[in-house]
Amino acid sequence: MEEKTFDPDLIRAIFKLVWEKRGAEREKNQLSENEAEAGPSTTKRSRQIPANGNALKLSCELLRVFVAEAIQRAAAIAEAEGSLKIEATHLERILPQLLLDF
Amino acid sequence: MASDVERGEEEEEEEESASELLRDRFRLCTISIAETEAKRNGMEISQPIMACISDLAFKYAKQLARDVELFAQHAGRKSINMEDVILSAHRNDHLSASLRSFSNNLKAKEPQSDRKRKKITKKEDKAAKEVLHIDS
Numbered sequence: 155m156e157e158k159t160f161d162p163d164l165i166r167a168i169f170k171l172v173w174e175k176r177g178a179e180r181e182k183n184q185l186s187e188n189e190a191e192a193g194p195s196t197t198k199r200s201r202q203i204p205a206n207g208n209a210l211k212l213s214c215e216l217l218r219v220f221v222a223e224a225i226q227r228a229a230a231i232a233e234a235e236g237s238l239k240i241e242a243t244h245l246e247r248i249l250p251q252l253l254l255d256f
Numbered sequence: 257m258a259s260d261v262e263r264g265e266e267e268e269e270e271e272e273s274a275s276e277l278l279r280d281r282f283r284l285c286t287i288s289i290a291e292t293e294a295k296r297n298g299m300e301i302s303q304p305i306m307a308c309i310s311d312l313a314f315k316y317a318k319q320l321a322r323d324v325e326l327f328a329q330h331a332g333r334k335s336i337n338m339e340d341v342i343l344s345a346h347r348n349d350h351l352s353a354s355l356r357s358f359s360n361n362l363k364a365k366e367p368q369s370d371r372k373r374k375k376i377t378k379k380e381d382k383a384a385k386e387v388l389h390i391d392s
Contacts, residue, residue, distance in 0.1 A: 158289045160282075165317065168278050172321035175271060182264075205336055208362045212341040213320060215358050219351065221286055221313050225293040225301070232299055239300045245308060255348040256316065 160214040166205050169213075224252055279314050286310035320344055338362070 227248040228240045235244070287306055294301050301309075320341075327340040338359045345351045 158292045160285050160289070164278070164281050164285060168282070168314075168317050169321040169324075171271070171274060171278060172318050173325055176322065176325065178267070206338065208359065209324070209336045209338050209341050211362060212338050212355060212359055213317075213324070216320065216341060216345060216351075216355060217313055217317055218289055219354070220316055221289050221309060222293050224309050224312070225290050226297065228305075229294060229297040229299045233297070238298075239302055240294065240305055241302055242305060242308075245305055255351065256345070 159218045162207075162210045162214055165213050165217065166210055169205055169210075220252075220256055223255070224248065227252065279311070282314050282317070283307065283310040286313055 224245070225240070228244040231244040231247050232238075232240050283306075286309060290301055290306060290309060323344040324336050324340045327343055328334070328336045331337075331340075342352055342355050342359060345355050
């Protein structure tokens, strides 16, 4: 009975993308403050290598729970209405509480 | 300066396409998870809703990345920790409790012992059920 979950490598790739972007933005801000001329690909300096393996797995679990919660709550509403398919209206109703919880 | 702007634009395009690629891969994963979940309740998901949920989760993943980076920096660390991830789930008690027990299981798994493995599957089931009783 294997539970489906996100791929840790995918999550790590997403995280890296976000961090590199943030690093580049920070670099840009710093550069415009100091008015430095030489601006080669400075992202290399700020490329930390975070992402502990277990932290990644935990993030996968967190995202999996997010998706699972969304589906379960919407399914509950759909069932209460007596329909067999999860539609937009069901998702709408659970969205506020879902976003507050996460 | 002009070359900087150009490079900035190129980088942006690269990022966009990398982001799109990741979003598609993410969508595939989300679809399989969501369908398993829906089947568990005997429900079907309509395709546009599938895309909505996947994009929502993708945005959430990006937010999570920023949150977790900020927490680690705030703690003066260079790499992320499980604590950072658990902290980012602080808004909901059930959620952080279930994440904490999941993380304890992960820590326990390291000195590979068979006895602990049986405990894990039971705990994960309990954690999954706990999370459901969130509303009211």
